Amino acid sequence: MMSGQNIYLWEKCIEAxxxxxxxxxxxxxxHLLRAEKxxxxxxxxxxxxxxxxxxxxxxIVSKKKYDFIGKxxxxxxDTMREDRKQLIGLLTxxxxxxxxxxxxxxxELNQSPVEMLGHVTSSYFSPNLKKSIALAVVRGGKxxxxxxxxxxxxxxxxxxxxxxxxxxxxxxxxLNA
Amino acid sequence: MLNYNSxxxxxxxxxxxxxxxxxxxxxxxxxxxxxxxxxxxxxNLNMILPTEANTSTTSDxxxxxxxxxDEWMIISNELASKDTNKSDLYEMLFNSISKTNLGAAxxxxxxxxxLELKGENVYEIFSAGSPFxxxxxxxxxGSTTQTVLNHVxxxxxxxxxxxxxxxxxxSFAEHLFSWIEDCASRL
Numbered sequence: 523m524m525s526g527q528n529i530y531l532w533e534k535c536i537e538a539x540x541x542x543x544x545x546x547x548x549x550x551x552x553h554l555l556r557a558e559k560x561x562x563x564x565x566x567x568x569x570x571x572x573x574x575x576x577x578x579x580x581x582i583v584s585k586k587k588y589d590f591i592g593k594x595x596x597x598x599x600d601t602m603r604e605d606r607k608q609l610i611g612l613l614t615x616x617x618x619x620x621x622x623x624x625x626x627x628x629x630e631l632n633q634s635p636v637e638m639l640g641h642v643t644s645s646y647f648s649p650n651l652k653k654s655i656a657l658a659v660v661r662g663g664k665x666x667x668x669x670x671x672x673x674x675x676x677x678x679x680x681x682x683x684x685x686x687x688x689x690x691x692x693x694x695x696x697l698n699a
Numbered sequence: 700m701l702n703y704n705s706x707x708x709x710x711x712x713x714x715x716x717x718x719x720x721x722x723x724x725x726x727x728x729x730x731x732x733x734x735x736x737x738x739x740x741x742x743n744l745n746m747i748l749p750t751e752a753n754t755s756t757t758s759d760x761x762x763x764x765x766x767x768x769d770e771w772m773i774i775s776n777e778l779a780s781k782d783t784n785k786s787d788l789y790e791m792l793f794n795s796i797s798k799t800n801l802g803a804a805x806x807x808x809x810x811x812x813x814l815e816l817k818g819e820n821v822y823e824i825f826s827a828g829s830p831f832x833x834x835x836x837x838x839x840x841g842s843t844t845q846t847v848l849n850h851v852x853x854x855x856x857x858x859x860x861x862x863x864x865x866x867x868x869x870s871f872a873e874h875l876f877s878w879i880e881d882c883a884s885r886l
Contacts, residue, residue, distance in 0.1 A: 524703070524808065525810075525869055527700065
């Protein structure tokens with residue numbers, strides 16, 4: 523359609539949807555919604571080294587196929603290590619503190635040199651859940667559910683707990699309703 | 700065009716310069732090289748496309764701006780009808796040029812915003828924001844140029860003494876207009 527007609531179309535859509543409580547939403551909302559469901563953004567939550575197993579997406583890898591492109595790489599010693607960076611969810615002890623994306627995660631604050639376990643990949647405040655949520659990749663993260671970790675920032679250390687990366691509708695009841 | 704919404708809502712009116720959007724105006728980008736293309740266009744538009752670089756030709760209803768050796772922009776001299784989305788001009792060119800593989804006719808009506816700049820200080824706007832030398836341009840009616848104004852690509856056509864048509868891509872139009880408004884207020 524002509525760009526010059528877009529406002530007319532928009533107004534007509536809003537008018538037609540008013541009785542159904544139509545609400546426009548944009549890309550930031552979609553970013554937040556997907557994070558609440560634990561859906562990754564390739565390139566934001568992942569880099570080129572990550573495998574589906576690291577992302578807790580084992581279900582996507584066929585158990586039936588005899589062979590497939592990439593199968594060999596999943597069985598290399600490096601890709602089979604237990605302490606690879608794995609996708610986890612993070613919840614801050616103070617629900618109003620939103621972690622910074624890229625912030626490093628540690629388990630010990632008083633070590634020197636401090637061992638960095640991983641980093642925050644996505645972080646938002648969820649008005650739906652009324653707390654901050656974050657996705658992160660942490661070494662051996664899959665086995666750390668419930669563990670307390672720290673995100674050291676310039677002026678303070680933020681206490682976080684490792685959680686399921688699916689923060690909302692874990693059983694997909696609402697998704698499949 | 701039905702339910703059309705102009706990009707630029709206001710006008711600039713100062714003593715020595717005024718600027719307003721002219722819309723909706725049908726604009727067609729024409730590309731073609733073959734002799735049959737030029738003949739066909741000449742016959743259908745009842746005008747000759749300019750072949751000299753950086754010039755334009757005008758008939759009663761249309762203006763043709765040279766953009767490159769095989770590219771022109773055809774602009775209607777009248778506003779488009781508000782009662783219909785159909786453009787006889789575009790349909791005629793599409794059927795006679797694109798469909799016959801003589802060249803390409805693309806409707807760029809909404810891609811470009813047309814601003815008319817008028818006034819004795821109109822070239823002062825460009826002195827600060829454009830590297831182009833307007834000395835010859837302002838002497839010769841029908842001159843056209845493609846340059847940058849405040850880092851934004853523009854097509855300029857010398858319509859009459861101290862009257863210019865400026866074509867800018869729609870997504871840059873508001874930004875450029877507010878820059879021109881700021882300049883005009885300082886003249």
